[in-house]
Amino acid sequence: MKNKRFRELIAIAIGFILIFAVLLVERIGIMYEETASEVALLTDDNVTHMKESKREKTCLLLWQSGDVASEKAYRIYDQILIDMRVPYESVDLDEDHEDIETLIKQYKDIVLATGNLEEIGEDILTLTNWVGNGGRLLLGVPPYKGDIFNFVSGKLGILSCADEYALVEEFVSDENFMLGAQMSYPIIDGYESALSVVLDSKAKVYAHTKEKNVPLVWSRNYKDGRFVVCNFGYTEKAYRGIYSSAYTLLDDVFIYPVINASVFYLDDFPSPVPAGNGEYVKRDYNMGIAEFYSRVWWPDMLSMAKDHDIEYTGLIIETYQDKTSGELPANNSTSNYYYYGNMLLNQGGELGYHGYNHQPLCLDNFEYKQELGYRTWENYEVMNESIKELIRFSSSIFPGQEMSVYVPPSDVLSDEGRRMLGVDFPQIKCIASIYLEGQDEYVQEFSVAEDGIVETPRVVSGCILDDYMKITALGELNLHFISSHFMHPDDLLDEDRGANIGWEVLKGRLNDYMTWVDESGKEIRHLKGSEVAGAVQRYVNLIPDYTVEDNSISLSSKGIIDSCYYLIRDNDGTIENAYGGELVKLNDTLYLLKAQAQRVTMIRSAQE
Ligand SMILES: [Zn+2]
Helix, strand or coil, rough: HHHHEEEEEEEHHHHHHHHHHHHHHHHHHHHHHHCCCCCCCCHHCCCCCCCCCCCCCCCCEECCCCCCHHHHHHHHHHHHHHHHCCCCEEEEECCCEEEEEEEHHHCCEECCCCCHHHHHHHHHHHHHHHCCCCCEEECCCCCCCCCCHHHHHHCCCCCEEEECCCEECCCEEECCCCCCCCCCCCCCCCEECCEEEEEEEEEEHHHHCCCCCCEEEEEECCCCCEEECCCCCCCCHHHHHHHHHCCCCCCEEEEEEEECCEEECEEEEECCCCCCCCCHHHHHHHHHHHHHHHHHHHHHHHHHHHHCCCEEEEEECCCCCCCCCCCCCEEEEEECHHHHHHHHHHCCCEEEEEEEECCCEECCCCCCCCCCCCCCEEHHHHHHHHEEEHHHHHHHHCCCCCCEEECCHCCCHHHHHHHHHHHHHHCEEEEEECCCCCCCCCEEEECCCCCEEEEEECCEEECCCCCCHHHHHHHHHCCCCCCCCCCCCHCCCCCCHHHHHCCHHHHHHHHHHHHHHHHHHCCCEECCCCHHHHHHHHHCCCCCEEECCCCCEEEEECCCCEEEEEEECCEEEEEEEEEEEEEECCCCCCEEEEECEEEEEEEEECCC
16 A cells, blocks of 8 residues: 555656656757747858848939928938838929929839928829829828829729828738737827828728828829828937838839847846835835846746746846946845846846946936936046956856846937947947937837947836837838847836836836737737847848749849848738748738848739
């Protein structure tokens, strides 16, 4: 009897050991996948092209420097076309230029980055005839109403247009248009900015407002060509992805390279944990800050990471002393760093640099436009010494870690500081600052700088994640297929960042955002800071070119390093298969392609 029970116990023990072994093998498998990744940072000499497109220019961007709204629209479309690798020429209609008829005949797509059709005058007829003969014209911003507009509105599919402009307070995408279309996106400070129109049955509407159903993006075939109208007037960086998505409707098939990355940064982590109490932490949890971080906040962050398959990128601060002159004393109180830093690394995350202290790399010639309460560094040498000390400190605690990402404190970085990082600190290969324009911030585009440093802006931040953040995230998901978020542990202590709302609610909002990423970007890669930089290196180096036939698409990726990603919009057909790559259908018209060879051939069936 006893023997039998013993044998049973042994059997159970063996069972456990086997399960453990399977889990271990699986874990090793995962680790192998990560180290053999196609996102490893490359040495500078691998990146030899910077967002080049093939030589023959097929797109014409028309704008007017004398019109402020047109200038804003121009800046949006200029960057979109560069990033989507559309070979284009831009012409300022307010400057001397060839007559429109001669000018447009060599192009196949035109973007009109002005709403001022009256300035175009009779030439509008030349433009519409060109569309009738097979041209594709994007009205890039809502047109101004006037005689010229009335003259062409029927061709755009407009049956009637109200005198008043329509209020645009939210953006709703058709489910088969943009990624993230499962919800509507409120617009902060919306105003009467869109044409209030009724469209005919030949117009295809891709985006609209919620209540009044004002069409915001539509296309309409006209004879052998096509008009696309972007009836959306907020030409700010946050909304870029709406304009780029409208552009993808012009051609039957449009292919553009993307970065394909979702990343979460934890700024000031690890860093010295503030002593004492935080008002709202005390209110909600009856704990001091240190206890709250270790017992509530960090376990919650780890559990969300597990639920959403996230590996955090933590950015180290050595001290919160604001000393910016003379000797910079080392922080000898390191137990928090071992504790949090190693847990983050065990979770699969990586560490990078944020600062010796939280004083941005600025000398006294830097003028802050807003009062952030920062000092400037006494001189270049001390500023330089601060990064040296940070690197020494970080590698003494985490000796096996290769750290390559730098995040500027408060996203502020002076020209001198930026140059210094490139010249004196070869271990820093990537700067992750900020996407949206601010007053003092180091604002970036996804790119590789002349000195080889990869620029990887963070798109949204914090836990409040308001409507503006949401639509900004929507835009970048569709333009670069990227989602990039950062937060600080001390968001929970700062009223401006939502401390009074309490962690329970903030956590819910952060979790909602993570869920939104999972649902909207089902196929997106979950990467860490240095891997995003590796992905950007591969992205900028690409020079794509493609030809579309009724039954096939052939895509060439000059500059491909090992693999790369594209989004493909097929407006008039279905793509069945890809040779030389892996194809995933994201919605009825949009595909994600992983190309693994310089030539990829796709089989396609075109609609009648
Ligand atoms: Zn910080």
